[in-house]
Amino acid sequence: MHLDHSHDTTTAVSADAARPDGTRRALRIGLGGPVGSGKTATVAALCRALRDTFSIAVVTNDIYTREDAEFLLRNAVLPPERIQAVETGACPHTAIRDDISANLEAVEDLEDAVGPLDLILVESGGDNLTATFSKGLVDAQVFVIDVAGGDDIPRKGGPGVTTADLLVVNKTDLAPYVGSDLGRMARDAQDQRGELPVAFTSLTSGEGVKPVADWVRARLAAWSA
Amino acid sequence: MDTTSTHGASPGAARAALLVLADGRFPAGGHAHSGGAEAAVKAGRIREATDLAAFCRGRLHTSGLTSAALAAAAAAGADPLALDEAADARTPSPALRATARKLGRQLMRAARAAWPCDALDALAAARPRGAHQPVVLGVTARAAGLGPEDAAHCVAYESVGGPATAVVRLLGLDPFEATAVLARLAPELDQVARRAAEAGRRALTEGPGTLPAASAPLLDITAQAHAAWPVRLFAS
């Protein structure tokens, strides 16, 4: 409804695709998933893979610290001014879905501070299988699970597994050790997700994030087309 | 979509709009803030429901009253920029000034989507980094067809609702007990809101200097320490 009124806005409301000055704003991609599935490692790997081609920034939503932001800073995947931590009052799913105001502020502040960006990765704190991003905050979302969390997670479904624009099954190198059946995970995921893509990754190898990075590149190409 | 309907209502006549604005789910960022309760819990000053009650009562009659009066004055139509300056003078802690402006900016975003109007646009343009939250709330209340009492009630309730919710998360306090604390404070909330509304109306003619300035030393002191913690659940 904000599109219908005639008032000039000094800040964009929600997911308006344009900046206040009319130029197309950065593509925003959310990364969610359970605790320990490798969201922060995926964000770090994506930054390394894409930072030479695109202007990137990251917003983290930690549960009770700036730990994820600190991890990214320590590993120097991006300069510090390109990383912002949002405090979530112990409820990351609230900050990425129900009350996105702090995240929108962080996103705008980043564009103000470091100039026009191509891509902003919004990382959720580890939460449960129902945590998804608001469409008012991100343009696409990635849900990261791992084989060690149990190979029945795709079968169980849930909004993250079922509706995310990309499902990432991480830590495939561990599958033999934890008794997870990758083939079964792929079949279950397809049953739940239909045509929506699934990427299997192992971030222990240098090129491990490639399927996710390729998917992001395709989204970026579509966004700026 | 017709967005003019709220503007036709006479101030104070709306009621459902107050429920929308005062709803804890109103997306204005409040969920990430404990109103000083996290610091009080860590210091051992809040351990159980009776401590929470004393904390909330003290906050209500100090920063709660002060904020409610600022909101009431804004809802009554006083100059929001003069009120913003009065709010600065009433907030000696830089951490709390930053929090108030951050929450003001977040509220502004939700308010302009919910009740778009020139007054909100003008305030957003004058304070792009955020005006003090109670001032934004008062202007929002006015845009929603609400009056000074409504704005004062909303802010007074927020001043205790936030800490109560936070303590449930921090201490695992029984949520029924926490809600009972709030329910027992209701008569005092009404009293504070009435006082704030009267002061807010008076400020229209006598200026913001006449508004209450009730303050709480421990809230001011601990807010700064809390802002420097490396690990915390809440932003303030």
Place this chain on the structure above:
Amino acid sequence: MTALAPAGVEATARITAVPDGLGGTRLPVLESDGPLALRRTRGAGAYARVTVVGAMSAPLGGDRLAIEAGVRDGAALTVDSAAATVALPGRGGRPARYDVRLTAGAGACLRWLPEPLISARGSDLRMTTRVELAACARLVLREEQVLGRYGEETGTLTTRLTVHRAGRPLLDQELAYGPGAPGGWDGAAVLGGNRAAGQLLVVRPEFEHSPPETALLGDNGVLTPLAGPAVLVTAVAADALGLRRVLDRALRTFG
């Protein structure tokens, strides 16, 4: 000027400080009144110094006391007191008022450093301090509230400190403690069981460009830059001595 009606004492003491033309300050007005006796004492440097001597225990319930001090352009004044001010109950059980009105002109310096205000059991005092500063005036102001004499319950005490600089609000704070105050004053948000609270305000024009940084002073004190060119120390403590220790730390830095 003093009126000894059954209603209580009404008294206003006045000080005016002006430059003496020799790099110092003289006091063309130094008026004691009722319980507020003023003595010129030995100052330091350009500062003239006035000490408020408690000629009798005051304020009592029903009293209306006031001190007005004006520091004119370029003058420098220190005001302190010989002993703590003790608020005591009056016979009628009515509240007492104590109003301090301070002004400092261009280039003027005012140091307002009285001893603590002690709220004795059964007393009810409403105190206001209003300060009007020119844009380039300097101020050091200390206020200490002590709730009850040693081992005693507190009376009711409300104070309001309002400071304007160049006509704009710089600081406005109201405190209310004791049996007549709104609820929660002794709880975890306000005093947390402490019995002494205090403020030290330092206003300097140069803070506009280089404001001091926030500093924690132990667990129960903090030094914070205000929105204007000033810093405020806020502290609470179990007793007057503990409070003074915290405020003195800051006074040594900024005094």
